[in-house]
Amino acid sequence: MDTSARRQNLPGIDLLSILAAMIVLAYTLERFIDLPSWEISRQLPGLYLELTINVTMITSLLVACMTAAGTNWLMREHPASQKKLALQHTILPALTALVIGIPLSTIPIGIGWWIGLISGVFILVLVIIAEYISVDPGDIRLPFANAALSAVSFALFLVLAGALRAAEVRLLFITPALILAAWLVSLRVTNLRLQGEWTIYESAIIALVVGQVAAAFYYWPLAPITFALVLLGPTYALISLFCNLIEEKPVRQVITEPIISILIAWGAAFIIR
Numbered sequence: 659m660d661t662s663a664r665r666q667n668l669p670g671i672d673l674l675s676i677l678a679a680m681i682v683l684a685y686t687l688e689r690f691i692d693l694p695s696w697e698i699s700r701q702l703p704g705l706y707l708e709l710t711i712n713v714t715m716i717t718s719l720l721v722a723c724m725t726a727a728g729t730n731w732l733m734r735e736h737p738a739s740q741k742k743l744a745l746q747h748t749i750l751p752a753l754t755a756l757v758i759g760i761p762l763s764t765i766p767i768g769i770g771w772w773i774g775l776i777s778g779v780f781i782l783v784l785v786i787i788a789e790y791i792s793v794d795p796g797d798i799r800l801p802f803a804n805a806a807l808s809a810v811s812f813a814l815f816l817v818l819a820g821a822l823r824a825a826e827v828r829l830l831f832i833t834p835a836l837i838l839a840a841w842l843v844s845l846r847v848t849n850l851r852l853q854g855e856w857t858i859y860e861s862a863i864i865a866l867v868v869g870q871v872a873a874a875f876y877y878w879p880l881a882p883i884t885f886a887l888v889l890l891g892p893t894y895a896l897i898s899l900f901c902n903l904i905e906e907k908p909v910r911q912v913i914t915e916p917i918i919s920i921l922i923a924w925g926a927a928f929i930i931r
Contacts, residue, residue, distance in 0.1 A: 722755045750807060751785050785810055792850070
């Protein structure tokens with residue numbers, strides 16, 4: 659593939675700049691908007707529900723939706739997309755935009771907050787570029803893009819799990835959030851690894867198992883990073899297991915890779931606990 663062809667497989671700088679600028683503007687304005695929080699509380703038999711909806715939550719969800727729409731708009735401009743919907747390419751950018759807002763909401767306005775915002779948006783732009791490259795199966799950079807997207811997927815899940823743990827979110831809310839995140843990550847990583855094949859039910863099984871692990875370890879005195887690593891191990895292991903089974907790999911490889919991944923993740927969690 660020549661240099662000119664490679665340039666054609668990169669998103670337009672104008673469209674990408676507009677999307678990045680809108681995300682920066684949304685998260686910046688959120689710090690200057692002062693609206694009262696909306697508290698929802700209900701006493702059910704044996705269970706007290708309390709949920710606080712604030713500007714930070716609303717902004718993060720809106721930015722995630724906006725990023726998904728903008729990414730789909732960019733992907734449809736790719737010559738290989740034929741103007742079709744590209745929903746699989748919107749999962750990671752939307753999740754990245756959502757995760758960016760969680761640590762930003764805990765940092766006071768200052769040089770650290772601006773560094774965090776710029777760094778987050780820069781990573782998001784790289785994710786969108788990698789997704790753009792992955793649209794074309796014949797792109798010479800596809801293996802590198804897929805590897806980068808898989809790594810970002812697991813990193814996002816790690817950050818999200820750690821951030822929710824640090825925020826001391828109740829078990830009633832953290833478990834569904836982690837199940838949804840695990841399902842989306844599993845769905846995208848398996849889609850990348852299996853070259854476009856969807857594993858909706860297998861990903862749902864992975865997500866439910868991860869949710870059970872999260873519930874089991876919730877009341878343990880674990881640091882946020884330790885809790886996140888405990889969940890990352892089975893997430894990676896189960897994704898690897900299902901992919902190996904679908905690809906009909908040798909039995910030794912089917913078993914060995916998941917076991918090694920769990921040992922590494924849980925070993926790291928034990929060391930830094």
